[in-house]
Amino acid sequence: MNPSGAAPGPALEFVGADIGYDGRPVVRRLDLRIDLGEVVAVLGANGSGKSTLVRGVFGLAPLLGGEIRVLGTDRRAFRQWHRVGYVPQAQTVASAMPTTVAEVVASGRLAHRRPWSRFTAADRAAASAAIEAVGLAHRERTPLADLSGGQQRRVLIARALATDPEVLVLDEPTAGVDAPSQEGFAELLAGLCSAGLTIVLVTHELGPLAPLITRSVVMADGRVAFDGSPAAAPAGGWAGDWHHHHHGDHSPQHPAAGLFGER
Amino acid sequence: MPAILEFDFMLRALAAAVLIGLAAPAVGVHLVQRRLALIGDGLGHVALAGVAAGVLTSTEPVYTALVVAVLGAVAVELVRARGRTSGDVALAVLFYGGIAAGVVIISQAPGGTPANLNSYLFGAITTTSSQDLVVFSVLTLVILGVTRGLGRHLFAVGSDEEFARAAGLPVTALNLTLAVVTAVTVVVAMRVVGLLLVSALMIVPVATAQLVARSFAATAALATALGTVTALSGVTVSFYADTPSGGTIVLIAIGIFVVVSVAAALRDRRRRSTTGGAGAHEVEPVAGDLESPLGGHLGQPTVE
Numbered sequence: 001m002n003p004s005g006a007a008p009g010p011a012l013e014f015v016g017a018d019i020g021y022d023g024r025p026v027v028r029r030l031d032l033r034i035d036l037g038e039v040v041a042v043l044g045a046n047g048s049g050k051s052t053l054v055r056g057v058f059g060l061a062p063l064l065g066g067e068i069r070v071l072g073t074d075r076r077a078f079r080q081w082h083r084v085g086y087v088p089q090a091q092t093v094a095s096a097m098p099t100t101v102a103e104v105v106a107s108g109r110l111a112h113r114r115p116w117s118r119f120t121a122a123d124r125a126a127a128s129a130a131i132e133a134v135g136l137a138h139r140e141r142t143p144l145a146d147l148s149g150g151q152q153r154r155v156l157i158a159r160a161l162a163t164d165p166e167v168l169v170l171d172e173p174t175a176g177v178d179a180p181s182q183e184g185f186a187e188l189l190a191g192l193c194s195a196g197l198t199i200v201l202v203t204h205e206l207g208p209l210a211p212l213i214t215r216s217v218v219m220a221d222g223r224v225a226f227d228g229s230p231a232a233a234p235a236g237g238w239a240g241d242w243h244h245h246h247h248g249d250h251s252p253q254h255p256a257a258g259l260f261g262e263r
Numbered sequence: 264m265p266a267i268l269e270f271d272f273m274l275r276a277l278a279a280a281v282l283i284g285l286a287a288p289a290v291g292v293h294l295v296q297r298r299l300a301l302i303g304d305g306l307g308h309v310a311l312a313g314v315a316a317g318v319l320t321s322t323e324p325v326y327t328a329l330v331v332a333v334l335g336a337v338a339v340e341l342v343r344a345r346g347r348t349s350g351d352v353a354l355a356v357l358f359y360g361g362i363a364a365g366v367v368i369i370s371q372a373p374g375g376t377p378a379n380l381n382s383y384l385f386g387a388i389t390t391t392s393s394q395d396l397v398v399f400s401v402l403t404l405v406i407l408g409v410t411r412g413l414g415r416h417l418f419a420v421g422s423d424e425e426f427a428r429a430a431g432l433p434v435t436a437l438n439l440t441l442a443v444v445t446a447v448t449v450v451v452a453m454r455v456v457g458l459l460l461v462s463a464l465m466i467v468p469v470a471t472a473q474l475v476a477r478s479f480a481a482t483a484a485l486a487t488a489l490g491t492v493t494a495l496s497g498v499t500v501s502f503y504a505d506t507p508s509g510g511t512i513v514l515i516a517i518g519i520f521v522v523v524s525v526a527a528a529l530r531d532r533r534r535r536s537t538t539g540g541a542g543a544h545e546v547e548p549v550a551g552d553l554e555s556p557l558g559g560h561l562g563q564p565t566v567e
Contacts, residue, residue: 058429081431102478
């Protein structure tokens with residue numbers, strides 16, 4: 001991890017960005033700048049465009065108009081992807097083959113390796129350090145299938161950390177994870193924050209992560225509905241989706257939306 | 264000296280068996296990881312059109328089959344990468360087209376009948392010539408070189424294609440490379456087990472290995488070992504029992520798979536009864552979606 005107190009500068013910039021699928025923008029005319037050192041929560045209901053926003057950074061959702069800059073460079077010209085770690089939504093963890101924790105995390109090092117080149121001792125050391133950082137040091141040779149859901153999420157985080165990123169983008173890392181695992185995840189994230197990592201966290205509920213967040217961006221209907229201090233943000237992140245059935249009022253500004261809507 | 268080693272054609276057959284026994288599972292492990300176990304069958308169908316074209320034009324069928332299978336593999340990968348729901352239908356059309364074109368083209372060859380295709384459909388390992396062996400050796404080296412040199416990259420794409428894209432890996436190029444290597448494997452295997460059984464040597468040893476291995480690397484190594492042993496023993500049995508080599512090899516591979524499956528099931532049952540069912544899954548409650556077999560690589564991206 002890079003030393004704390006990274007020089008301030010843009011980590012991610014969206015300039016009039018339209019991002020979507022099949023020519024239909026989900027995120028529209030987005031102007032947003034996230035600086036190095038920030039810990040940003042991107043909140044919003046299902047379908048608000050919060051995941052599409054970060055998928056646009058990596059080209060997983062096509063940029064239909066405008067511009068996205070990654071660490072100051074247009075994403076289409078950006079080549080240093082090892083500087084940006086990505087933790088995708090967890091559906092992708094399923095595997096048809098026996099696969100160990102170490103094997104998955106080692107694949108995070110490939111952003112540093114051209115095809116045909118071999119892994120070095122430094123690659124193996126970085127992968128081991130990442131596995132240790134997420135608290136799975138004793139599980140390196142364990143098959144993924146033997147891990148709990150919360151542990152599998154940690155493996156995906158370790159894979160992103162293995163590349164030694166300056167910016168870490170996480171898409172719904174705690175969705176469907178029970179409360180104790182969420183608190184463990186908050187501890188892990190706190191450690192990464194203090195190491196100076198820039199963090200962009202897509203979620204529809206902050207839960208125990210709230211104290212770590214320096215800025216909340218709330219998406220609604222493909223646009224930024226709120227951007228500022230989490231203290232001033234509508235509580236609960238406007239999570240007006242069907243998981244929150246304990247309130248009849250689905251107004252996005254409902255102040256009492258729960259922190260643990262999903263159990 | 265055992266009788267089998269006294270014949271040059273059997274020595275060549277055994278050598279060809281070793282080559283395909285090594286190469287097929289090395290490719291198959293990546294296909295099974297991507298849930299593309301049947302792609303080899305499809306390319307086998309397509310290669311048949313190439314064989315027929317070779318017979319018609321008096322060209323060595325191995326070369327024409329190689330060209331047609333590689334073109335077919337690239338087409339399949341391009342259709343798959345678009346991720347349309349009609350993708351599997353497009354593949355089916357391509358595969359039927361391969362067989363149909365093969366049968367029609369061969370009928371136009373002087374004295375050609377579909378029966379000429381039998382040795383390619385079901386394998387004719389004892390007809391392997393010295394020249395075939397040279398070609399197979401070169402192709403096998405290419406296959407093993409690619410699967411070793413690009414193994415980690417292919418693994419990363421197979422395990423999580425979206426992450427691989429986000430990490431800046433050349434995902435499309437890697438998938439095309441795997442498709443081409445699969446086509447090459449089909450052509451090497453065609454003489455040994457036949458186009459209709461080509462896929463079995465790529466898939467069955469891998470299916471067996473993943474029942475007992477705990478890592479991807481161990482699965483690949485064990486599958487390669489199983490593939491080699493199976494191919495060698497199949498050729499040997501076919502020599503002494505006077506049975507077709509391709510079918511014999513595949514039946515042995517399936518026999519091993521069944522035995523290992525039963526043993527693994529018994530092992531799991533015993534393990535469950537001794538631990539009282541407290542697997543790691545029960546330690547932390549898990550959301551159901553984690554168990555879903557959705558590979559992000561086969562379908563449309565999840566739009567949130």
